[in-house]
Amino acid sequence: MAVRAAVAGASGYAGGEVLRLLLAHPEVEIGALTGNSNAGQRLGALQPHLSPLAGRVLAETTPEALAGHDVVFLALPHGQSAAVAEQLGPDVLVIDMGADFRLKDPADWERFYGSPHAGTWPYGLPELPGARVALEGSKRVAVPGCYPTAVSLALFPAYAAGLVGPEAVIVAASGTSGAGKAPKPHLLGSEVMGSMSPYGVGGGHRHTPEMIQNLSAVAGRPVRVSFTPTLAPMPRGILATCSASAVPGVTADSVRAAYEKAYADEPFVRLLPEGQWPATASVHGSNAVQVQVAYDASVDRVIAISAIDNLTKGTAGGAVQSMNIALGLPETTGLSTIGVAP
Numbered sequence: 001m002a003v004r005a006a007v008a009g010a011s012g013y014a015g016g017e018v019l020r021l022l023l024a025h026p027e028v029e030i031g032a033l034t035g036n037s038n039a040g041q042r043l044g045a046l047q048p049h050l051s052p053l054a055g056r057v058l059a060e061t062t063p064e065a066l067a068g069h070d071v072v073f074l075a076l077p078h079g080q081s082a083a084v085a086e087q088l089g090p091d092v093l094v095i096d097m098g099a100d101f102r103l104k105d106p107a108d109w110e111r112f113y114g115s116p117h118a119g120t121w122p123y124g125l126p127e128l129p130g131a132r133v134a135l136e137g138s139k140r141v142a143v144p145g146c147y148p149t150a151v152s153l154a155l156f157p158a159y160a161a162g163l164v165g166p167e168a169v170i171v172a173a174s175g176t177s178g179a180g181k182a183p184k185p186h187l188l189g190s191e192v193m194g195s196m197s198p199y200g201v202g203g204g205h206r207h208t209p210e211m212i213q214n215l216s217a218v219a220g221r222p223v224r225v226s227f228t229p230t231l232a233p234m235p236r237g238i239l240a241t242c243s244a245s246a247v248p249g250v251t252a253d254s255v256r257a258a259y260e261k262a263y264a265d266e267p268f269v270r271l272l273p274e275g276q277w278p279a280t281a282s283v284h285g286s287n288a289v290q291v292q293v294a295y296d297a298s299v300d301r302v303i304a305i306s307a308i309d310n311l312t313k314g315t316a317g318g319a320v321q322s323m324n325i326a327l328g329l330p331e332t333t334g335l336s337t338i339g340v341a342p
């Protein structure tokens, strides 16, 4: 019998991407689609690329509209998911693509999001040690932020193998869809086209505690993170360039071996052949992650670089991958690693 899935926030970028993936998922039947200011609109007017759903009309985001489904995807702004989730029954699989249930420490949540902490759910980054087991059979999933996905997958093998020191320096460029569909002055075409600009500099970005949480858990000790995000003039994609000082005895070969071991059996992560570098264009529209790693002997640092599509592996693809695990389906069902080029 088909898995019946509802999407709350179907008019947004994350909601649209999860619908694109669910349309290609052989086990899923798409149920209710809800919005907020766009409730009452036809999806065809809002997400014209989703032609099979063009005639569907968005309902208000209410417990009644979302009732009667096996899975509910929440693609809502931060702070909106908890109130909706608590009205959905314990037997429904709820997959939150927002931030509400990602962080474990309430103090981190309050500092970076400025509201009371709603709780912590199993974390939808299956590649991290222990994450798959926590997702199996779970009825609640917190999908990671897009930057923490890219950064954690670039760096965790180095921390898992004990190759690097406790301070990671990260500069990551993101496409503009990461900022959502709601109009914002700094996202005007004339501001973004032909220019790259940093933001959230100096420890202020709300994804910093999530990266620290992931890397510290893998390292088994506190990791400090300096994170500088950058807006890039492209619609999709994240390129994360991460480095950390190598511990004594590290060599280029030992670094390579740690990454080969970590990613030998991962269906979505590809450690590139030596000399080839991740590129956002290569993962456009796919759930693939490209990773490369190098040892810079001149400064004794490990450099790890990853590329993802922020909307696919960074949000909706990670959500569907986690849904597959939670429901006991093969993890790759309905998900592609094939990109679109040029």
Ligand SMILES: NC(=O)C1=CN([C@@H]2O[C@H](COP(=O)(O)OP(=O)(O)OC[C@H]3O[C@@H](n4cnc5c(N)ncnc54)[C@H](OP(=O)(O)O)[C@@H]3O)[C@@H](O)[C@H]2O)C=CC1
Pocket (backbone or CB within 6 Å): 008, 009, 010, 011, 012, 013, 014, 015, 034, 035, 036, 037, 038, 039, 061, 074, 075, 076, 077, 078, 080, 097, 098, 099, 144, 145, 146, 177, 178, 179, 180, 181, 182, 310, 311, 314, 315
């Ligand atoms: N964009 C990305 O790359 C990523 C996004 N995410 C997360 O996904 C979630 C959605 O982001 P994104 O799709 O980019 O954002 P958008 O702004 O594109 O979409 C937001 C969606 O939420 C709805 N909405 C807005 N306000 C409310 C409200 N008060 N109650 C109920 N629904 C509301 C909107 O409805 P309407 O249009 O009808 O008003 C719209 O469908 C966020 O939590 C974001 O952090 C996670 C990882 C990456």
Ligand SMILES: CC(=O)N[C@@H](CCC(=O)OP(=O)(O)O)C(=O)O
Pocket (backbone or CB within 6 Å): 097, 098, 099, 144, 145, 146, 147, 174, 175, 176, 177, 178, 179, 180, 229, 231, 310, 314
């Ligand atoms: C370019 C851009 O603005 N990106 C967003 C991150 C989007 C994302 O994936 O994060 P959440 O799921 O936590 O919203 C930002 O920096 O806030």
